[in-house]
Amino acid sequence: MRILILIGLLLLSAQSLATVYRWVDENGKVHYSDEAKNNAEAVDLKENTQNNITINTPTKINTTEPKEAPISYSISITSPQEEATIRDNNGAFTVSVSVSPELPRGVMMTLLVDGIVTAPPQASNIFTLTGINRGEHSLVVNAVTQSGKVLASSSPRKIFLHQASVFGPARKSK
Template sequence: MRFILFSLLCISLSSSAAVYRWVDENGKVHYSDEAKPNAELVEVKENTQNTIVLNDTPIIIDSTSQNDAIELVLSIVSPTHDETIRSNEGKFDVIVSVTPTLPRGILLALFIDGEVKAQPQSSSTFSLMGIYRGEHIIVVKALDQNGKVLASSSPRKIFLHQASVRRLAKPTPYYAKKGN
């Protein structure tokens, strides 16, 4: 390890050692770190070298960008995973737990099957209506004012059952068919 560090130090010292300038037979000027025939040593001035100066000024983070540093944990409390909900109107509530409390300016958005189903809000309870029967995946995401996702809940699968809209014909009793 020490040999590698020593080798790197020697290479860095030798790379900044000298610059040579020469003119070829066509009159073109060349520069190199290797001495060529008829080359002259060029003195490199400090102000011609590229340098980067880093200031030690502290970075001030405004209160709106501190939201990125806060780690929010979102979890869907209700409905539970694989829960079956029976509602002919497609009505149910989604309740979300947010830890720590939701900072000002952060909104919660409810996604069902990848689509936003409720206007982003600061409340942790979503009241839904008109959701169709079937299997659905629910996810809640915390968004900042620019729509950037700061946190997301785990997906929650639910099943919505609704009574059938078509009516089956009433069966005719067997004895009525025979004419008895």
């Protein structure tokens, strides 16, 4: 059975080497065929008429992905202003923060008053504080990942908190 297939393939390949004929019809149109027609001439095919395709493969394929440059975040405290005086007997005030570009999901901001974290980490850019004692304070906001890595920090902001004295005027008794 294999011998019959082999002989059949040899016969087919011999036919593929058939002669090509060229002729011009009465309208002046050129025709090509593998069958001889009257006033057809055999065409001699040269090696350079055959299609040859070569594919150049790169010698080294770059499998490493380009590394992205680390993003530089900018954090600034927009309110209260530098050396602002805040008057509140409860020691309450609000700190507003501006961040650019937007922080990725999972990164929180913490507020440090005099180097101590005074508010829990949050995604909001507004911190509301209460119970802060009077005097001079330094505010800093950090962008912190879940693992505790600080991505960015604001520059320190100095503020002054004033409260009425506990030694106010004496109350009149009834």
